[in-house]
Amino acid sequence: MGEELKLLGVWGSPYSRRVEIALKLKGVKYEYSEEDIFHNKSASLLKYNPVHKKVPVLVHNGKPIVESQVILEYIDETWKDNPILPRDPYERAMARFWAKFVDEKCAPALWKSLMGAGPEREKAHEEAHELLNTLEGELKGKKFFGGESVGFVDIMANFVGYWVGVLEEAVGVDVLTEDKFPVLCKWAEEFRNCPVIKENLPPRDRMVAYFRDQRETITTFYKNKA
Amino acid sequence: MGEELKLLGVWGSPYSRRVEIALKLKGVKYEYSEEDIFHNKSASLLKYNPVHKKVPVLVHNGKPIVESQVILEYIDETWKDNPILPRDPYERAMARFWAKFVDEKCAPALWKSLMGAGPEREKAHEEAHELLNTLEGELKGKKFFGGESVGFVDIMANFVGYWVGVLEEAVGVDVLTEDKFPVLCKWAEEFRNCPVIKENLPPRDRMVAYFRDQRETITTFYKNKA
The missing domain is CATH 1.20.1050.10 (Glutathione S-transferase Yfyf (Class Pi); Chain A, domain 2)
Known part of the structure; x- marks a missing residue:
């Protein structure tokens, strides 16, 4: 499978860590890329989050998802094992x-x-x-x-x-x-x-x-x- | 069916109107109750939204849902016809x-x-x-x-x-x-x-x-x- 999953994050950010926790709870493998958010935003960050230019950004098969809460819902809907949200x-x-x-x-x-x-x-x-x-x-x-x-x-x-x-x-x-x-x-x-x-x-x-x-x-x- | 659906709202509030639009798009019948939010909050409002004491509140079979965005998602998950959110x-x-x-x-x-x-x-x-x-x-x-x-x-x-x-x-x-x-x-x-x-x-x-x-x-x- 050519499944590609990349997370742009910052080590000390609770927002980035939310996404990492969710992916790890699901057992989903991803590549992590540390951003220098204050001094040197990467070309990827500017490309994938042109509106806010912030982390976290989850890039799934080339398509970016932004905002930690939105990403958590996306993860829960995409990888169904170990649900994060209740069913009811x-x-x-x-x-x-x-x-x-x-x-x-x-x-x-x-x-x-x-x-x-x-x-x-x-x-x-x-x-x-x-x-x-x-x-x-x-x-x-x-x-x-x-x-x-x-x-x-x-x-x-x-x-x-x-x-x-x-x-x-x-x-x-x-x-x-x-x-x-x-x-x-x-x-x-x-x-x-x-x-x-x-x-x-x-x-x-x-x-x-x-x-x-x-x-x-x-x-x-x-x-x-x- | 003993289905009860009540909306506490304010006539001029875009937040209340969001919920009404969603319910009407779905063709779901509801009872509307106008709140005097600035001068005299109803006992229902204080009971059903003790945290924020704000409208809109949707009360479905006695259970309150609060915050317009949360209510919209609830409506879309509860009444599946005419979906509001995309499927993908x-x-x-x-x-x-x-x-x-x-x-x-x-x-x-x-x-x-x-x-x-x-x-x-x-x-x-x-x-x-x-x-x-x-x-x-x-x-x-x-x-x-x-x-x-x-x-x-x-x-x-x-x-x-x-x-x-x-x-x-x-x-x-x-x-x-x-x-x-x-x-x-x-x-x-x-x-x-x-x-x-x-x-x-x-x-x-x-x-x-x-x-x-x-x-x-x-x-x-x-x-x-x-």
């Missing part, structure tokens, strides 16, 4: 709802609450708490958002499951604490310990160093501006 | 990509460019032009985003197809002009003239009056702040 239309709708909630509400609030500056950070901190509370309630009584195994929402929530802890260490602030969010903290641990997830997480030390640098740049920028 | 996984991915582009990029930029104030408005105006250019390119050579008939992207783009023209009239600014975007303008006309769409658009006069009021409130607020 209502449960699928619920998974899509929570995926959207995590991606569009929780992740940005958590990012600002950890990496933001000034009053924006304070506000985001409160907002993140409220959002995590809602997520905590949704997860109660379940091992994973997907039930007994990792599914669509768990993959979409990888930022909460891994990146948040890294950022907390990098900037010295705690948000996702066990006393406030015991269910989410347990989930995050289970998530990180799944073999497929574990072997696919970017190295923690390198991540912490990277975000510590980023945080300093942001703080300096904010000080000079104020 | 790659084409489905493309439809989801453009739906996201229209919903998360174009619509907010167009809204700010028409209803925003001050420098934010200027910036959004430029951004909206760039985004519409991209959309114009995607649509070239096609009658609808969905091909020969209205599909997922067309429904998601209803804000561009109808609301933008209303807002332009209400605030006296032109964005989507025929000389700059002939393909999109032709599409918008075709879209509005589809029988199912046509009979489901909110009345233009009421909309113009409503948005003119809104625009005045925003302008007054901005003047008092500046």
